[in-house]
Structure formats: C-alpha cells, structure tokens
Amino acid sequence: MKKINRWALMTLLALLVSACSLHPEHVQQVNQQPAIYPDYIGVTVPVDIAPLNFSMADDAFTDIYVDVKGEKGGSIHAEGAFADFDIDAWHQLLKANKGSRLQVSVTARKEGIWYQYHDFTIEVSPNPLDEWGVTYRRIAPSYALYGHMGLYQRCLSDFTETAMLENSQVHGQCMNCHTANRSNPDQYVFHVRGEHGATVVHQHGKDELLKARNDSLGGSMVYPYWHPSGRYCAFSTNKTAQMFHTGNNKRIEVFDSSSDVFVYDMERHEVLKDTLIMTSAWAENTPAFSPDGKWLYFTTTRCGDYPKGYQQVKYSLCRVAFDEKTGKIGAEVDTLVNADKTGKSVTWPRPSYDGKYLMYTQLDYGYFSVWHPEADLYLLDLQTGATSPMAGVNSMRSESLHNWSRNSRWFLFTSRRDDGLYTRLYFSSIDEKGRLTKPFLLPQRNPKQYYRRLMYSYNTPDFTSAPVKTDAREMGRKIESNKRRE
Template sequence: MKRTISYLLYILTIMLMTSCTDTPKNAQKVDKLPTIFPDYVGVTIPVDIAPMNFDYTGGTYDALNIVVKGSKSGEINESGNAIDFDIDEWHNLLKANRGGSLNFTLSVKTDGQWTQYKSFKMYVSKHALDEWGLTYRRIAPGFEIYSKMGLYQRNLSNFDEEPIIENTTVPGACLNCHTSNGTNPSHFTFHVRGSHGATLISINGKREWLKAKSDTLHGSMVYPYWHPSGQYCAYSTNQTHQSFHTVRSERIEVFDQASDIFVYKPSTHELLLDTLVMTDSHYETYPVFSPNGRTLYFCSSVAHPIPGGYKQIRYNICKVAFDPATGKLGQRVDTIFNARQMGKSATHPRPSYDGRYIMFTMTDYGCFPIWHHEADNWLLDLHTGKAQPLTVANSRNTDSYHNWTRNSHWFVFTSRRGDGLYTRLYISSIDDKGRATKPFLLPQRHPAQYYDRLFDSYNTPDFTLRPVELNAREAAKEISSDERVVTKAR
C-alpha cells in the first residue's frame, strides 16, 4: 500500500512539473540576437563565477526558454518566466567546459507563438578567479551629506552579499578607502571620516584605531596600499575639496590643494616621512608597492594654484626605490609614464601581482577621475614601457577605479556606462598579450530588477581571498569611543 501511494505521488509530481514547463513548439527562427540585460553576448567568464542570469528586454512575453550547450559537454534546458539558473548545475557546466564556450539559445513566447533568436556565446576562461569574492563601498551619489552607506562583501560564486560595516552603527560617519594586503584580508585598513574620524589598522584580527589627522600631515591617511610583507602600509595625505561646474556637460570637480605620500609602520606606530615624496612644488598621491616590495609607485603633478589652475593639474606615474629592511626610500624619483606630455593625467596605478603591468586611469586633467566622462583605463607594460588603452573594456562614459586578482588574469573596475549616473562593477580579463576581454556586469539573480531598484553607486572595489572578518558592533563602539593610537613621525 505504501509503495502504491509513493508511486502515485511520484506520478503526480512528474505531471505537475510537466504541466508547469512550457517548451518551444514550432518556434519561428529569426536571424537576430535577443535584446537582453545585461549585455552578456560574447563575454569571457571565469569558471567560478555566479550564474550569468539575464533578462529579456525586447518586449512583453508569456514565457521564456533557454538552452545552454557546452562546447565540450553538458547542457541546461530551462523554461519559465525568468532566466534563473540553478547554481550547482551552472557550476558543473562551467567546470565541464573550462577553456571552451557555452552556446545560449533563447526562445520567447508571445501571444501563444514561440520565437527563437540567434544563438550567442560566452567563453569560459582557462583561468579561474581564485578569489572568494569582492569588497566594495555602496553609497548614494550625493555631494554633501552621507546617507546610509557602508563597506560590503559579495561571494562571487553565488549572489550572497553582506555588510562588513555600515554607517548606521556610527551615524554621520563616512567609511572609505578600504584595502587588504594583496586580496588577503588578514591585513585590512579603512578610513572613517566625520566627528569620530579614525584610520583602522587590522592585522590578524587585532584592531588599532589611529588618529584621523596628525600635526605633521596635510590631512587624513587615505588611499592606502599594503606592502606585500605586511610590515608597512603606504598612504596619501590630502587636502581635498570639491566644487560644482556651471556647464551642463560637467557636474562636479574634486581636487587637492595639497597632497603628499608616506609609509606607515604598524609595529612601531611610525609615520616614515621623506621630503623626496613630500614636496611643496608637486602634488604626490595614490602610492602603491610593487609585488616584490622594493619599489613604491605613485602619481605626481606640478602644483598649480587652485581653483584657478585646476585644469592644469596633470599627473605622471613615478617610482622610487624602497628598502623593506629599513623602511627608507631611495635617492631619486623616476617618471615611468609621462601623461603630462600627452596633455593627459594618469591616476590610480595598480600593479598586477605578477609584476608585468600597471593599470591606471587616464583623464584630461585632475586626480579624481570618477567624475570625468572621458576617463578610461590604460595598461602599462613594465617589460616594454609601452602603454595602451584597454579599448575593449572601456566605454564612452566614465571607466575608473580598478583592482586585480592575485593571479593577475582578472580585474574589476567601476563604470558609468549604464546610465551615466550610477557607477556599477564590471569584470574583465587580460590575455597573455595584454588584451582585455569584453567586460561583464557583476551578476545578480534578477539583474534588471536589482539594478533598477538599487539607488547606490559602487566604488573602491577589490577582490578578497576570503570573507573579511570584522565584528561591526565592536568596531562601532571603538569608533565612537574616540580612543586612538597616537602616531609619531620619523
């Protein structure tokens, strides 16, 4: 009797599943690609990325059917009201087709008639991300008042997102300039602006909150970058201001009236200052260490009167030797990329962890490219000294802040290519010849709905090897307590 009931339940389940599945019959084939959001046609993806769900945006419909076939093996066939791949099936298909491709065939049912669109491909790279996920800040695109914002982290193999810390725990605070050591969050730092200003230094779970400003610095400790040994962290100290344009095509300009760079040594709480990179004649900013830890790269511009000369502020990429044993800089600064000669400004250098490239953002002028429509990402080959724009990855709108995966095959960056207002996150890869692939928008389970309802901009993205462990409640208490570690200059 029990066996009979179980069998009947099984048959009923199959009938219900069959009745809910609407598969294409007598589909009319059209020789054009479907209109989808995001535009994932022809993108290259890593084997460990979340399902690349997309929405059909070509008009109203009754049902969708998607068939995904691997060039090596495997297939997914789903019907329903949305493209929502099962995570396990998706990852199994990607693993089976690593180094190959996936062929997507979308059929759309409207008024009882199926239309089958031209198939398109996604290419599965032989290189994995090899990172757990991303960290980033989400903030409403305002100018004067901090609404709800925070630092967040996202698992890139699925759609899970969680806050690292939000300013709702410390009202009025701005959380920014976060970074870990080569994507390893065991060394983590970020800056807090506001009435409880501070700079966090977290090493293997031990937190110290530094005074936000020092009498020996122009401003706060921002734009951090860890030395690969973890014994040092480079910062910039800036007197940053903003003003609004009166022309329609430009909105806001953020500029520095002074900026210097220095190195911080956490074990001794020392600010390692050097007049070589702290000059009155130049603005120095955006310091980063080379992967071997023996070079400090940074951006430098001739100082011009502000605000009158703000369009004359153009940064070159420079370097100076660094001795990890003593924490001392070398004797001279060398320019490795002269953007000023091109009438341009190069900012935000980020070396690939294999030591081959430096990615940077090129604009017409200034140091804050996120508000520049012309901003593009470029790649400097340290072996040849040649630089070129990442044409395939760039767009007609702002493309800026970027970071690498540890294996140096993938990078994430921010872009306003969607609507010109909100910065979103895109991921692209670099092939063996330094060529970028078509970038893809950060996947979401229901992307059109998600991005339409999201009124935050993403910025300062970085990859993370594993989740950042920070007790937000304890951190908030520590920020509000105003107990600070005092630094000393050397």
C-alpha cells in the first residue's frame, strides 16, 4: 500500500510539473546546434560524473527547454533559466546508457521567441572513472601577493565541495602542492610557506611536519611525487624568482636560479642525495616515479645566469633507474625528449599508472607553464618512444598541471581556454587505442553563474579515491606549534 501511495504521489508531482512546464509554442527552427556554456557538445563522460548542467552562451536567452534521451532507453528533462538536471535521474540515465550515447534537444527563448536547435550528443564511456572526487588548491592569480587560498576537495558525482585547509586557519600563510600517492586519501604531502613553514606528511593515520627548508639542500622542498611503495617521496628543491613582461601576451615569468631533485626516505627520515640528480652545472626539476617504481623521471636544463637569457632556458625530459630495496639511484641518465632537438621545453612529467604513457607539458622555454599561452599537453608512448601533441585536447591558451585516474582511462588538467585569465579544471579520456576525447569543464550546478563569480584559479589538481579526512583546526595548531623534524 505504501508503494502504491508513493508512486501515486510521484505521478501527481510529475503532472504538476508538466502543468507548469514552459511548453514552447510557435517555435522557429535553427539550422545549427546551440551555443551553450559550458560547451558540452560531443563530450565523453563517465557514468559517475555530476550532471552536465548548462546555459545558453548568449545572455539574451531567458529560458531553456531541454530533453535528454538515452540511445538504450530512458529520458530526463530540464527547463528554466538554465538546464538543471535532477542528480539521481541523471545518474540512472547514464548507467542505463553506459557505452552508448545521449541525445540532447534544446529549445531556448530570446526576446519572446522560441528557437529549436539541432540535437547534439554526449557519449557515455564504457570506462568508469573509479574516483570519488578531486583535490586542488584554489588561489587568486596574483603576481606578487596572495590573499585567501585553500586546499579543497570536490565530489565528482554531485556538486559538494569542502575545504581541507584554508590559510585563514594558519594566519594567512601560503599553502600548495597537496599530493597524494595514486589518489590515496590516507597518504599525502603538502607544503606551508611563511613564518610557520612546514612540509606536512600524512600517512598511517598520523601527521608529521618536516622543515619546509633545508639549507643543506639549497632551497625549499617543492613539487613532490610519491614512490608507489609509499616509502619514498621525490622532491625538487628550488630557488624561485619572478619578473614581469611589458610588451607581449605574457604577464609574468617564473624561473629558478637553481634547482635539484632528491628522494626522501619516509621510514628512515633520510634525504637520499645523488650527484646524477643534484648537479651544480644542471638544474634538475619536477620529478615523478614510474608506476612500477623502477624509474625516476625528471626535467633538466643547463644552469645559466638568470634572468639574463631566460628565453633560452629549455628543459629536457630524462629518467634514471631507482632501486626500491636500497634507495639507490642508477649510474646513467636516459634522455627521453631532448630540448636541443625539439627546440622546446618540457615540464610536469606524469606517467599513466598502467605504464603505457607519460603526459607532459611542452612550451617555448622555462617550466612554469601556467603563464605561457603556447603551453600544450603532449603524450609520450613509453613502449615506442613516440611523442605527439594531444590533438583535440589542447587549445590556443595554456594547458598544464595534469594527472591520471588510477585506471589510466581518465585524466584531468588545468586550462585558461575559457577567458585567458583563470585556470579551470577539465577532464578527458583515452581509450585502449590511444584515442582522446573532447575535454569537458568541471560541472557546477549553475556553471555560468559559478565561473563568472569565481575570481580564483584551480591549481595542482589530482584525483582522490575517497574523501580526505582532515581536522583543519588541529592541523592549524600543529603548523603553528613550530615542532618540526629536521
């Protein structure tokens, strides 16, 4: 009886909604697909992604009427100022059409006239995302100073965002580089800069605070990357500076007067130094371990008299063997992408966890790619050694700061393609044959309103397999205690 009453109530609600529906009349046909924001036309999504809500790109449109039908069955509807789909109905539709597609029909009203556009499709990937959400830093794209910033996590199946730690809880200090071991929420590291600076390491349910700067290393510990065993973490140590442009399409230049790469043993609390990756004549940077833990990738360039000649600073991609048992680094360095041959610079190497590919950013010079409009994503096939730009993923503006999902079928990256000012978070996928899909913007409930009001950039993003459990107040207390392991 309860089930009958429940279905009767749902039917009544559906009739009431239908009675209040816009029901476009006297529709004019438009011989093209709609211009929508975000541009979700032809994208490929996992079944566990939040609804792809959207608006008409033109603000003169006041109403929208959208029907979505699954090729394998099922349909949903949204109408109003923007397409706001029911979360549960959206997920049911995607699950029913896994490996198939959705057909989206859009009718929109402008100056009292309804326009019917050509339908477009959204592909539903057969490959699940298998990640709970993402983590990232949000920061204003300032040049010399910073204000409010924080480390956040976002559930990808809905629109829930929570703060892991904000700098208001550590008296306005700078925080960056929250880095997990293969999206593991229970093993991560991040940095705090300033008066109470620290490198915070969380593992085995405990927090350990290391000195953020070690004079014997010649700089601060930055750009971490975990060894898959969890015992080691590679860092670079950088002396970073910046300068400003006045006459081109770049605003700021970030460079290192020197840098090295080292490995930290989490069990023995030892810094593993090696001359091959800590040389005086070369600046090693941006390390990353291979998924089997046998290689350490990094970028390197000859040291120079900076900032003089900064446009000639071009990093090559290299790797060196690593022995997990002894913590020893090999005796030879392999060059995988040679800057002398390409005439370009490499930064942010990130190998896929299945060992097939290595994604990196290529730019004209330097390594701080977020400020370089020409920066593009490239894919290196680790079996063949072939490398190529990621066509269909790159834009005319900066692409950078990328990471893989655990199943290596999905990846995220930041891009300034939206307005050229703020980095936003995008997702794409790669199939068994290496084919890439059109990227889609991180969904928001009301995306046009959200992104227009958001005066912050997404930075250092990564996937997380489950929510990161943090106590911000307790973490702030630990950071301000100044108790550090040397």
